[in-house]
Amino acid sequence: xxxxxxxxxxxxxLAEPLRSRWSPSVFDADHVLADSDIETLLSAAQWxxxxxxxxxxxxxxxxxxxxxxxxxxAHLSRGNAGWVPRASLILVAGTQVGPAxxxxxxxxxxxxxxxxxxxxxxITLQARSMGLHAHQFAGFDHASAAxxxxxxxxxxxxxGIAIGVHLEPGDxxxxxxxxxxxxxxxxxxxxKPLAEIAFASRWSQAWSAxxxx
Amino acid sequence: xxxxxxxxxxxxxLAEPLRSRWSPSVFDADHVLADSDIETLLSAAQWxxxxxxxxxxxxxxxxxxxxxxxxxxAHLSRGNAGWVPRASLILVAGTQVGPAxxxxxxxxxxxxxxxxxxxxxxITLQARSMGLHAHQFAGFDHASAAxxxxxxxxxxxxxGIAIGVHLEPGDxxxxxxxxxxxxxxxxxxxxKPLAEIAFASRWSQAWSAxxxx
Numbered sequence: 283x284x285x286x287x288x289x290x291x292x293x294x295x296l297a298e299p300l301r302s303r304w305s306p307s308v309f310d311a312d313h314v315l316a317d318s319d320i321e322t323l324l325s326a327a328q329w330x331x332x333x334x335x336x337x338x339x340x341x342x343x344x345x346x347x348x349x350x351x352x353x354x355x356a357h358l359s360r361g362n363a364g365w366v367p368r369a370s371l372i373l374v375a376g377t378q379v380g381p382a383x384x385x386x387x388x389x390x391x392x393x394x395x396x397x398x399x400x401x402x403x404x405i406t407l408q409a410r411s412m413g414l415h416a417h418q419f420a421g422f423d424h425a426s427a428a429x430x431x432x433x434x435x436x437x438x439x440x441x442g443i444a445i446g447v448h449l450e451p452g453d454x455x456x457x458x459x460x461x462x463x464x465x466x467x468x469x470x471x472x473x474k475p476l477a478e479i480a481f482a483s484r485w486s487q488a489w490s491a492x493x494x495x
Numbered sequence: 496x497x498x499x500x501x502x503x504x505x506x507x508x509l510a511e512p513l514r515s516r517w518s519p520s521v522f523d524a525d526h527v528l529a530d531s532d533i534e535t536l537l538s539a540a541q542w543x544x545x546x547x548x549x550x551x552x553x554x555x556x557x558x559x560x561x562x563x564x565x566x567x568x569a570h571l572s573r574g575n576a577g578w579v580p581r582a583s584l585i586l587v588a589g590t591q592v593g594p595a596x597x598x599x600x601x602x603x604x605x606x607x608x609x610x611x612x613x614x615x616x617x618i619t620l621q622a623r624s625m626g627l628h629a630h631q632f633a634g635f636d637h638a639s640a641a642x643x644x645x646x647x648x649x650x651x652x653x654x655g656i657a658i659g660v661h662l663e664p665g666d667x668x669x670x671x672x673x674x675x676x677x678x679x680x681x682x683x684x685x686x687k688p689l690a691e692i693a694f695a696s697r698w699s700q701a702w703s704a705x706x707x708x
Contacts, residue, residue, distance in 0.1 A: 293542045295535045297624030299510065300617055305544055317704035322508045324693045324702075328686050329506045330616065331518055333633055337687050342694045343702045350696040376698070392608050393633065396653055399612030403543065404513055407620060411510030420546055420606065432697035440609055473541050474550050480537045481555045483563040484645035485589070489537075489556045491530035 290471055299410035305417035307466040308459050309446040311368040315345065319412060320371060323445065326408035327401040336387060338394035339401045341443075342374040342431050353430050354442075359421030365463045366419060369444035374427065375402055380436035391438075398440055409445050416445045503684055512623035518630035520679040521672050522659040524581040528558065532625060533584060536658065539621035540614040549600060551607035552614045554656075555587040555644050566643050567655075572634030578676045579632060582657035587640065588615055593649035604651075611653055622658050629658045 288304040289296065320343060327339060344350045346369065354374060355367045366372065377398035379391035388394045406416040418441045428439050449455055456464060477488035501517040502509065533556060540552060557563045559582065567587065568580045579585065590611035592604035601607045619629040631654045641652050662668060669677060690701035 290542065292538055296539055296542065297512065297621060300539055300542070300621055300624075303542075303544075321689070321704045324689055325505055326509055326513055328689055328692060329503065329509065329513065329516070331516075331619070331631060335685070337692065340692050340694060340698065342696070342698060344696075348696070392651075392653070395605050395608045396612035396615075399609035400616040402609075403613040403616035404620075406544070407617075408510055408513055411513075418544060431694075432699070434698065437698065438605075440605070472548070476534070476537055476541055479541060479550065479553050481553060481644075483555070483557075483561070485553065485555060485647060485650065486645070491534050 287467070287471055290473075292473075299407045303407060303410045304415070304471060306415045306448040307365040307417060307463050308449045308456065309365065309368040309370070309415075309444065310449050310455070311346070311458065312455075313370045313447040314347075315370040315414075315445065320345070322412070323371075323373070323405050323408055326404040330397070330401040330404040332397035332400070333393040334389060336389065336394070336397065338378040338388050339398045340376050340378075340437065342376075342433075344372040344374055346370055350431070354422075354427060357423040357427045357430065359423075362419050362421045364460050365466070366442065366444045368446070368459075369417070370446035371444075373405065373443040373445065374431060374439060375441045375443060376428075376433055376437040376439045378436055379438045382436050383434075395438070395440065402441060402443055405443060405445075413447070414445055415448045416443050418443050500680070500684055503686075505686075512620045516620060516623045517628070517684060519628045519661040520578040520630060520676050521662045521669065522578065522581040522583070522628075522657065523662050523668070524559070524671065525668075526583045526660040527560075528583040528627075528658065533558070535625070536586070536618050536621055539617040543610070543614040543617040545610040545613065546606040547602060549602065549607070549610065551591040551601050552611045553589050553591075553650065555589075555646075557585040557587055559583055563644070567635075567640060570636040570640045570643065572636075575632050575634045577673050578679070579655065579657045581659070581672075582630070583659035584657075586618065586656040586658065587644060587652060588654045588656060589646055589650040589652045591649055592651045595649050596647075608651070608653065615654060615656055618656060618658075626660070627658055628661045629656050631656050
């Protein structure tokens with residue numbers, strides 16, 4: 283699972299699949315994902331927690347080589363049009379932000395978005411456990427994609443999740459990948475220090491181990 | 496990891512820590528979490544993915560037995576006031592939904608909420624990998640808690656994450672727990688069928704294994 287990208291210093295103490303998770307941009311365009319594996323990935327989202335067990339999320343299953351794939355990738359942003367189509371699978375993720383035609387839910391669009399993020403994290407980590415990598419992206423024409431996929435007005439598309447096998451350095455098929463997409467993977471992965479996201483007693487008062495207020 | 500609660504039928508195929516994750520309501524009120532473990536949990540959030548690597552989330556670290564704990568639990572909803580205080584740790588989770596005093600970010604409050612859900616999922620799953628359980632909750636007086644914790648106006652508190660050790664059936668300390676909180680754990684865990692969250696080609700057209708549009 284070792285990689286120049288994960289785990290990063292500070293992340294070595296995490297358990298798998300979190301430890302080795304990262305978001306590659308160079309996928310094996312020959313790899314095909316079995317439907318049974320797609321079903322397992324979707325089950326990971328199904329069993330994610332949500333506010334009041336509302337489960338507001340939904341995913342359109344878009345495997346490479348399908349008509350839906352050809353239709354969806356036409357709406358990718360310029361920056362995503364090169365690398366996303368190589369992935370074995372795209373899961374297009376939406377969540378219920380308004381009342382359904384039957385008038386039901388959601389209690390809160392804010393929590394619907396929060397809980398979609400949670401369900402997509404479960405998919406991403408389940409993928410890593412299966413030897414796959416997932417790279418979430420928001421860069422696509424959401425209105426056109428929603429029309430293309432028949433997404434109703436009470437559902438907001440938020441992300442696509444590109445899932446597949448990472449093309450390892452040295453693979454001759456890297457020649458198929460643009461320099462920009464290869465370069466994207468060389469960007470150093472950086473995070474805010476814990477002191478900027480973990481607070482003791484009061485917001486923005488940095489927490490550190492051994493603090494006890 | 497076997498439990499009457501997880502894995503549920505349909506979730507047996509998931510990898511750990513997803514497979515055995517659930518949200519208990521009866522925590523061991525004697526268990527104390529080491530700061531080194533708290534730091535590992537926070538690192539799981541730190542390395543979660545986010546839109547443009549914006550990392551909009553923050554967590555106030557509230558261990559049982561601290562002044563911050565006494566202050567926070569006073570704002571719990573009636574339904575949460577019994578069980579949440581028994582957990583070893585509460586992480587109070589917020590995300591940046593408006594521009595900071597320096598005018599910076601977020602690009603999108605919607606993605607800030609989505610990405611907080613993702614970071615909290617990483618904490619929850621890291622906890623399970625450490626033999627702990629996490630139960631996220633939104634039932635507390637958000638305005639009062641924000642004032643208590645000094646949360647600035649550009650940050651929205653969304654959840655608390657109660658983290659600790661589950662008190663197993665048969666433990667004599669279950670006598671300390673109210674019948675309501677014990678009963679809460681007996682509720683069957685249910686999810687929508689995959690056909691209601693996984694779609695083939697078009698939203699609300701049920702996907703099933705072997706579908707290929």
